[in-house]
Amino acid sequence: MFLLHVALQGCLRADNVEYGLTADTGGHIRYLLDLVKASSAAGPVRRTVIATRGFESDLGAEYAPAPVRAEAGVEILRLATRSPHYLPKEELWAETESFAEGLIAWIEAQGQRPDMLHAHYADAASVAAIVEDRLGIPFVFTAHSLGRVKADVMGARAAEVPHLGKRIEIEEAAIRRASLVIASSRDEAEVQYAGYAGYDPGRIRILPPGSDLSRFGAATACPEVEASINRFLSEPDKPVLLALARPVAKKNLCALVRAFGENAELRQRANLVIMAGNRQDLAALDGEMAGEIREILCLIDRYDLYGQVAYPKTHRPDDVAAIYAYARDRRGVFVNPALNEPFGLTLLEASAVGLPLVATDSGGPNDIIEMCGNGELVDPQSTQAIAEGALRILRDPALWDGYAKAGAKAVAAYDWSRHATRYHELLASLLAQRPETIAPRPDQLLICDIDNTLVGCDIGVRRFSQWRSEQEGMVFGVATGRSFHSAMSILEQRDAPRPQVMITSVGSEIYHLDANGTTYTADPDWRAIVQRGWNRQAVLRALKGLPGLQPQAALEQRAFKLSYFSDGDREITARVRARLEVAGLQCSVIHSHGRYLDILPVRASKGTAVDFVRRRYGLPENAVFVAGDSGNDIEMLRTIPQAIIVANFSDDLASLPALSHSYVARATHARGVIEGVLHFRNKARSAWQSAR
Template sequence: MIIFHLALGGCLKAPPVDFGITADTGGHIAYVLDAARHQALRDDVEQVVIVTRAFDDIRLDATHSRSHETVADKVAIRRIATDDRRYLEKEALGADLGAFIEAFVVMLADLPRRPDVIHAHFADAAAVAMAAQRRFGIPFVYTPHALGIDKREQRIESPGLDARILAERAAIAAASAIVVSTEEEARRQVAGYGVALGDRIRVVAPGVPRQGRERAVRTLADRLDRWLERPELPIVLAIARPVAKKNLGAIARAFAGNAGLRARANLVILAGQHAHASGEERAALAELRAMADSSALRGRFALPASHDADDVAALYARAADGGVFVNPALHEPFGLTLVEAAAAGVPVVATRNGGPADILATIGHGLLVDPKDETAIGAAMEAIVADPTRHAGFAAAARANVGRYCWHSYAATTSTLYRGLAAPRLLACDIDNTLTGCTESARAFAAWREATDLPFVIATGRGFDAARMILKRWRLPQPDAFIVDVGTRLMLADGRGGWRACPDYARALDANWDREAVEDALAPLEVTRQPEATAGPHKVSFYGTATDAERIRLTLRARGLAARTVFSHGRLIDVLAPTGGKAQAIAAFAARSGLTLADCVAAGDSGNDDDMLAACGRAIVVGNAGAELDHLPERPGLLRVAGRHAAGVLEGLTTLGLVARSTPKRCVAAAA
């Protein structure tokens, strides 16, 4: 299995990573690197590639302009360059996203073997993965890390927040699976977007982040006397970006307001790399510096301007000696630092909002607080620092239970999840010359359908009545839904033995479709119309050649009319609403069960099957397919089988592990 991780923001490089060097160089980068390294240790994983953005910035490591970098055995970073070579903060990435998507798709097209799965981190990466899914049928997994809906709930507004929430909703809707770190993320955060999830969401806890080596050189832990009058006292430690949602000012105010705590401990806050602070961060740092210089905190508060991984490891070790780690974020999606603290045996005080509640329930190494109650924050910190017995109990729980957060377990679970995405969960089949044409294999297909629970839909160019008639004539099974008129009508069971057109899908096809204008534009071409019975509100049909189909395309383009022109079976031309087609209809039906096109397998033989064969995660091109499908790009999941008609469908399903090897050895033609 080849796995791609996709993460666009921050300074992603092989360790050591200078965390905090930019606002976006934080916990998600540690997550991606550790996930990739541990997945690569598995025998069933051939390669892991981390794809990110290339940039040039004299303030930052020159490594970020290199197209390739080795991280570990079987793990590499691939950087994609666009015309914009600047480092871009998360909020500015949107302007370059289109160019990055185009470059990423070109890279995938040139690969000798494409990835089996893409794991996208944040919604911008998910937008890139969606493009790859549409073009190549590669399933993608989405990990949000942090969600805009929570910023809004905490009344933290920022430019572009509405667009971010829309992008996150689109990512949740399109992903083949969503991986989050806590039950709270699954239950409240992701569910808050109102998207049907089905069984797509999985809680997979990450492991303990890799810490520094605690080298034999002096670290910040050895130099606290630069800031502190009594450096021998235990420390209250916090590590976070200096932004409003991390609520670092609350720690300083809580510490300053608790005389007992000030007498027993010092405060140390690592708030990013100050020299590279953004506008919001500079304001938060100015507030912290003012408090550090106040009479209450002078000589009691260390606020180092920079730090590295070894400083972090050493300060965790220092905090384990009678101190406490504090995370009072207004909302914390997960809280990797709380797991880091546990690995070092440090008790914690953490926000009750978000992932920390799950972490503390699992490890049991500290206290939860309301992040807006500064008195409670101070009291919780003092309760641990002032009580050696309680401190020792929390420290023992930390060391005993931190192993429940294990990267090897994460790698095993996600690898199983990735492999499962390759197993289709919905079959879409054309009828004519795909399921029909051979009586024996049609009968075998009907027997397979009787024995399987796999949802099955018909996707045909025929109208609804004609499709039902053909199925009956060939004794083929009834599907769970009919996609008819070349994907311009979705027919659903009405629960009373009948069928009804899906009104939501019909409304979606109205967008940018002017049927009357299309007919007027094509009338002068004198192309022969198919019988009126074949037409529909979102479809106009003709007889003609491939040349006629191209004339129609050019005419509509010249008139500025949006439409899709489909040529099939060497003589049929269908002009569809621009958002119509079999692939779109399959996606609409799949979404009703929380599935995406990546979860589907399509089988077909002609040009009107083109879009679904290109877009579904798996596709079966039967052996009797027309030359119209020769242009389909080769990709993982596209199966060109030798079997003809329904025998070919069964051959493809056998290859996918969905049917026993019982396909007929020969086809027996039957009269249509």
Template sequence: MYVMHIALGGCIAQPPIRYGLTQDTGGHIAYVLGAATAQACLSGMSRVDILTRLFNDPALGPDHAVPVQQIGPKLRILRLKGPSPAYLTKEALEAELPALSDAFLDLLSLLPRKPDILHCHFADAAELGLAARARFGIPVLYTPHSLAVDKLDCMSAPGCDARLDRERRAIAGADAIIASSRDEAERQIPAYDPDSSGRVWRINPGIALPPSAGHARAAGMLRDGLDRPELPFLLAIARPVGKKNLSGLMRAYLSSPALRDAANLVILAGQDGAEPEQRALRGELARMAGAAPGKVLLPPRHDAALVPQFYRLAAAQGGVFVNPALHEPFGLTLIEAARFGLPVVATQNGGPVDILATIGHGLAIDPRSPAAIAKACLHLVRNRGEWDRLSRNALDRHTRYDWGTWAERVCTIARRLTRKSAPLRPMPLPRSVLAFDIDGTLTGCPRSVPAFARWASEAPRRRQHVVIATGRSLPEARRILADWSLPEPAVIIASVGSEIWRANRRGSLAPCRDYAAWIGQDWQPDAIRGLLARLPVAWQPRHDQRRWKISLTGTEAEASQIRQALDDAGLPARVIPSHGRFIDILPRRAGKAGALAFEAGRLGLTLADCVAAGDSGNDACMLAAAGRAIIVGNAWAELRLCDRPGLYRAARAHAAGVIEGLAHFGLADADPAQAVPAE
């Protein structure tokens, strides 16, 4: 396979990356280089190119004027010449997009072999990619990185409407979209195109820090710049631009005498002499630091090799890494800090929430509250037991973010998009529909999952229609299936049965509009939210709120109270408690049972022809309605169903219990070898 990445903004060159060299030289550069390097290491990859823009600016380095730069055996950087020889910011680059697009098409026409996949980073690159697909038929992957929909400063800036339009075209036109965070995948991208979720995959990226032994240079800088260099220190690493909120961190530090007594503050903020906005903000930080002499270190510049030294030294001295950004699209620095066992305090807005949930190595804060920032930092600096727990989590779990895994999953998507479609042949209709919950039902036992995967791969030959029925959103369902190497079926019932998604011939999934219209007939979400606003309820995050699903946290008893309040108000809805802590409110007709009945009816079948397997309260209606049902041995106590003909209670847990139930009904061989028994 031959993959070409397209990234036009910033300074892309052979590592190490000079972060902050310009305002557009940030985390996405590390993403592109890390992704391309990992893909080039795959055995099935013949070539990986990174296409960027050619410019000549001695202050930024000579590499950017070199048309072709080989940086690995199968990896090179190609630079495309546009009308202007100067470096251009992302905003100034807009005027050159038509000329760059024409130049790109000319370049492709001259290549002896054209790329199999174009992976476009940001919407400006997607303009080139979509033009190339129209001319040459090359599939397009798109990674947004940072969307304007959440940037309040953008909304009033000149050119914002044009940027939003480009992002909308990129999302609508891409064959597949690769996202990094749940907020991006489930809230931001659907804000442009609600049907785009069927083309979205959330895949954790990795990190690629330069090798660096010890921390002698960093320690020397602390000795030279601080009065008490042995104290723990707060470490921040970010470009000095307003959205990174470094001045907010400085205000938080200066406002807390206790924090100033307990810790120093070190900010690595790009390079001295950079662009006007960066120079102005660095000047502001330097003036503010004057209020705490000997307590704040603000180096005028730093190289890439110094960054891991500061991470290592901060961890050794019991410090904390801080990301106070107003909104962080992802947050690679939080994973870098985790690699060294360094706990973090991070913004609650954007990707860091997912990283903290995955690694469990820090605290989320409101970045607009200096008091909240200071309180969280002081808590970790003073509480050694908590610091040690978070540090262990960081060291144990940071490998969940890995470029090798990212490369393999993206290549799987690329193979789907480039696969030659077989001629359509009439297929016999299935005799049965088999619906499986994911979490706790299929997942949980690594030894029995492969047996289920083998069984599922043969289901079409047996005229069995396998579907997934999950409480998760579609992107999260896909991610969990990939994490457990489970096959992705042609139909996924998502978001507790409030959505049905079906595959097309290119591997994307499209929402079932007929089902949406059917369940939405008496759905009154605004009235329901108005009622809930008057009740003491706890809301799940914004990305968990869907068009046909309102999600809260709470107990089964609290779900009963909400159900009664809705009944008293005459608002038809289904209230579903699950896993002891979630409450979902759906249209009356929705739910896993309703979705399963709808899917069966589409195939000329009834619920009597369905088999279902589950483990929690949100599976109850499906298990009660299906002709045959399997309750796995690890089921939650909340799943209270009376015994009946066709209901099987498995002794084994997770996928082993599913296979046990399938064997009981004569649908599988009974041998999930050495599976984990139910406790």
């Protein structure tokens, strides 16, 4: 496979990147370089080239236009465009046509064309679309950050951002055109992209970036780093609130200074250390970064924080691990207060060192803290929430210890080799355009719950995958409380077979695998059915303030699903139904694991969704198998005669009278599913033989 990455913006070079040198020398460059190195080191990739924009400037001669050359083992092509000068990312849209012409000429001069383009940021997607029109080479798209999200968080100030409307327009075109969109987090896939007219969830995959965290796990402080920070502080041995980010508005560093300055207890307990990129002279920074640094300095003066805040002008890339270690050794906290963080590589680095996190609840930190359980999510718009999040950790030594220890999970969970493997599988699948083998008239349908049914035992998943490959004429699907992207992510992480049907969000959404065997399409007929009579706002009003009920995070809410935590009260379901009935609302109420409570349209459930899929394939009920383990599977298990309860069930499923027809497997997880299917097949075979 020959991959061509297109990334116009930033001062891109293969090593010793001067992060923070300009407003667009940030995490996306680190992501791109790490992806290219991991991709080139493993898998079916025989060649990888990065095509970027060459320009003349005093930022460095190495950024000038140049033919392909190897830089630290990475092939980089620097193409000239209409303007010879460095341009900020907001102005690059004007260069895409001239860049595309140069790139097409280069491709046509190669002995072999690239198999796939990977466009980084929307301006690169504009280039890739021109290349695809002319040469037929498909492309995938990684946005890294989105203009509409920036506009939303900035509010009225968005009008001051040059060309932001043009950027959003280009992003719309990129989302519609790309063969596949790669997102870093659930928030990006399900919330950020959802604001675009071209949003198509079935063409988005969550692929969390990896990170080379090996050097962070054994990080130690060094005298030079300590000296550069301590010179600012009156009490340098106090715990540290550490922030490490470029000084741009979306990173929200000023809010962190306000949170610190406004909270006397926080100032008493800790120092604040802000590593805001690199600068030699404030006057030499570009406008946004210079403005943010000035605002930080003004806030330090306003709150009289001298001796309590450190803000070194420079640090080397090799110093970063030691900076984290400095904060860890003082039992400090790493704080990321960004208005939106697409992923958060610094959070992974801090986690690997053993620093607890306080992070924005907007973006990738949701996934990281859910995975690792090593910090607090806070509203970045609330300085009080930021301060309280930090204080919860600083006040409680046992909590600090637990979060610090849990950070080690990041090393195993976010690995570049694993990322590269999944990345190659997706690209190969797109290039193959090989449809899944579905019989024209399938004769059986198997639908499984995911958590603790299909997955939960790696050996069982491997056995199931092999068994599944041998089932001719069977359509395989999943039914889960997870969202589409969350479900797809867990299936791919566990190497489960790709379903032809995905029933997600407790049956409120249905997706079908496209003919290319890679992307999915939401079922419009099912959406039309479930939305009839559904009044989401009325349900919210009816349940507001109900004792024993707490809304789950915004990321868990869907258009046709409202999700809550319950306090474990056995009567909570009855009380919820009574409150809805008083309000004149008909809804499905599903309580599972004694903690999770979902409110759905009355026509939506796993059971009704499975029946809809059965009828779509024209199958009788006795040709359908369903398998589950918990309370949110009851409707599905109750309505299908050939129901399987795996041995590791919960919520007393096996003793429920409504499920007396079910087969309770002796085996757990996926092996219990296989056992159940074979049981019902043998039963049907015996009945057929007796009838003869």
